[in-house]
Amino acid sequence: MVVVSQPALDHFSPIKTCKPTASYFSGIPVVDLSNPDASSLIVKACEEFGFFKVVNHGVPMEFMTSLESQAINFFNLPQSEKDRAGPPDPFGYGSKRIGPNGDVGWIEYLLLNTNPDVVSEKSLFIFRENPQIFRSAVENYVSAVKKMAFEIVELMADGLGIEERNVMSKLLRDEKSDSCFRMNHYPPCPELQALSGRNLIGFGEHTDPQIISVLRSNNTSGLQICLRDGAWVSVPSDHTSFFINVGDSLQVMTNGRFRSLKHRVVADPMKSRVSMIFFGGPPLSEKIAPLPCLVVEGEESLYKEFTWWEYKKSAYQSRLADNRLGLFEK
Ligand SMILES: C=C1C[C@]23C[C@@]1(O)CC[C@H]2[C@@]12CC[C@H](O)[C@@](C)(C(=O)O1)[C@H]2[C@@H]3C(=O)O
Numbered sequence: 325m326v327v328v329s330q331p332a333l334d335h336f337s338p339i340k341t342c343k344p345t346a347s348y349f350s351g352i353p354v355v356d357l358s359n360p361d362a363s364s365l366i367v368k369a370c371e372e373f374g375f376f377k378v379v380n381h382g383v384p385m386e387f388m389t390s391l392e393s394q395a396i397n398f399f400n401l402p403q404s405e406k407d408r409a410g411p412p413d414p415f416g417y418g419s420k421r422i423g424p425n426g427d428v429g430w431i432e433y434l435l436l437n438t439n440p441d442v443v444s445e446k447s448l449f450i451f452r453e454n455p456q457i458f459r460s461a462v463e464n465y466v467s468a469v470k471k472m473a474f475e476i477v478e479l480m481a482d483g484l485g486i487e488e489r490n491v492m493s494k495l496l497r498d499e500k501s502d503s504c505f506r507m508n509h510y511p512p513c514p515e516l517q518a519l520s521g522r523n524l525i526g527f528g529e530h531t532d533p534q535i536i537s538v539l540r541s542n543n544t545s546g547l548q549i550c551l552r553d554g555a556w557v558s559v560p561s562d563h564t565s566f567f568i569n570v571g572d573s574l575q576v577m578t579n580g581r582f583r584s585l586k587h588r589v590v591a592d593p594m595k596s597r598v599s600m601i602f603f604g605g606p607p608l609s610e611k612i613a614p615l616p617c618l619v620v621e622g623e624e625s626l627y628k629e630f631t632w633w634e635y636k637k638s639a640y641q642s643r644l645a646d647n648r649l650g651l652f653e654k
């Protein structure tokens with residue numbers, strides 16, 4: 325019999341737990357980017373789930389594996405070394421604390437700006453001995469993933485029947501775009517599982533405030549998405565593919581036709597999860613408003629107009645679980 329010791333549980337105390345109950349979801353839409361119907365499949369997936377998996381994406385596997393191994397090397401460093409790249413301001417290394425509101429999770433991460441100059445400055449602390457290897461792994465990966473993200477939002481515009489197919493990609497392509505990139509590490513937590521039969525929450529439920537998020541992880545599951553009926557389901561991992569989710573800004577731009585995806589990560593009791601996510605955002609001064617061509621004549625628009633900066637600030641000010649509250653009131 326295992327006796328639950330309070331000090332052992334206290335070690336995890338500020339971090340929420342959940343029962344390991346969510347079932348694997350087999351209905352995730354898969355979009356093959358080489359399929360001539362990709363644009364309509366993307367629109368359908370965004371309307372139904374705000375989420376889909378991409379195959380035949382053109383990002384070299386080598387870029388994924390080399391950045392993953394750089395990330396693992398970093399997360400394996402002694403804590404004192406990792407702390408030199410933190411605390412996040414918001415960029416840099418963070419552990420357990422997520423964002424400015426006191427949210428916590430069973431996670432450590434590196435949050436980077438996708439502006440190459442900022443990556444370079446932080447990488448000096450991230451890899452003191454050879455920052456160039458880290459920097460080029462990030463650059464190769466991020467530029468390939470961005471290219472895929474541009475293509476996806478252009479296909480989206482085609483599928484929505486928008487004539488100006490670069491209406492969203494030009495925001496992401498802008499050199500002042502406020503996009504960011506993060507690498508998350510969720511260490512295994514066998515003790516907690518043994519003691520309580522529960523799993524730790526790695527990243528609490530939230531929606532992403534940006535336009536589109538592009539996620540790739542190693543072969544450890546943990547990502548859960550909330551379906552339209554409110555049920556949480558687990559996403560089977562696939563280290564060769566990317567998972568795309570609709571962000572709050574895209575929900576606004578499509579006047580609610582696409583809904584941003586509520587998601588969370590639950591730490592695996594036995595295996596480390598490493599994920600890398602590109603968050604594509606617009607330039608800070610850009611207005612976030614429904615695209616006029618998507619507001620049916622005579623119909624009221626669902627959303628007020630925000631600049632991305634105002635918008636992001638309010639997303640950051642509210643709590644993780646309700647980061648869209650108040651933003652989208654009629
Ligand atoms: C608690 C928070 C963390 C977060 C900012 C927020 O207030 C709500 C959104 C969170 C999120 C999710 C997507 C990205 O990982 C992120 C960098 C972002 O832009 O919004 C994080 C924020 C963060 O970790 O600082």
Ligand SMILES: O=C(O)CCC(=O)C(=O)O
Nearest residue numbers: 506508527547589599601
């Ligand atoms: O790490 C993951 O798999 C997802 C994390 C996430 O939702 C985020 O970083 O916003």
